[in-house]
Amino acid sequence: DHGPGIPDVAAALRDGYTTAAASLGAGLGTCVRISSAFDLYSVRGRGTVVMARIDQEPVTHRAETGHHHRLGGINAPLAQAAHSGDSFAWVRSGPRLTLMLADGLGHGAKAATASDAAVDELHRSAHLPPEQILRHLDGALRTTRGAAVAVAQLDTDTHRLGFAGVGNVGARIRTGDSWQPLVSHPGIVGAHFPARVPVQHLAWSRDSLLVLHSDGLPSRWTPPEDTDLLGHDPAVVAATILRDAGSAARPLRDDTSVAVLAPDRRAGAHDRRT
Structure with a gap:
């Protein structure tokens, strides 16, 4: 509130x-x-x-290295509609932890069909690197109206993050005290897929935090700087980002979703409550 x-x-x-x-x-x-x-x-x-x-x-991923990661998010449909055209999901495959956010074109049930198809295909292709996942998603979404999709994949063995996106989806990563935007390539997954999808590779550390979001979030949203907030559950971080991007007097203009990946900074968090 x-x-x-x-x-x-x-x-x-x-x-x-x-x-x-x-x-x-x-x-x-x-x-x-x-x-x-x-x-x-x-x-x-x-x-x-x-x-x-x-x-x-619990929504916690424990790598073989013993490092824990938490994931969470929020999905708010436009005007409290029955369907949201946005979806996000995460899948584990060996040392790879993949977070995906999809924004089906438009609103309503058909947009939801597109983003839901992306989630289904992610579960079949999470063993692949980000650019190949997007190509598989493109094939799976050909019978839908298409979607903008962002894929972030963390290799918990090498502590490297790979990011690739197609369409109007956003991403920012925080390392230390600074935020860095991650750029998606123009196109539509399932309709106008680019010939080449650039992949950004970044180091991932114990103080990193990744935010993926659909274009319902204003493009000039301000990333949070409160270090106390960044230690909270990723779903709380996502909801706070969504709240602070607007106001009580300015309702959402689109389906809006925010998904967050963060290291688990809580001591013994894997065996106790938040």
Whole structure:
């Protein structure tokens, strides 16, 4: 939300704490207890983002090197429609961890069909490098209206990230204290695929963070600099980026998705809650 923020998060999570006379003060505490993962990020004067996840498996990838990576995101359909033309997914194949974001052309069910087809094909081709994955996606999307697609693949053995994109999708990577944009090639996966797809190769370190997003996010969005936020669950980071790119008075102009890949900076995070 774009609210006033929570002055004392620890107090707000305790049962019985409330700032409203008509509330029992049991909401956040209950969310913590019944969720398999819970995270909350709040800044006074800017608002609060809360994530409660209920699932059987945490969204954490552990490489053979012992390094952990977390992935998450948010997908917001235009005008709260039943279908979003955006999709994102991640797949593990040996040391390769691949994150893909697809933006089906237009809106509605047909756009969703295109991005869903991209997700299905990713699960069949995640063993391939990024440019070959995109070529497989192009074949799989030929019967759809097509999509803009970004593919980022992390080799957890060599700590190298490969990125390739076709169409109007965006990406930025943070290493240390600086952000660097990653460039997608013009074209449409499934309709007008380029003859050559450039691949960018970058070093990946324990302080890196990758953001993929569809064009629903304004092109001049400001990357977050709050180091406290960057240590939160990637879904919370993605939701905060989406919130801060707009305002309560300026609704989304398109289906919008943001996906985040980050090292897991929590001590012992693979065997305890967020």
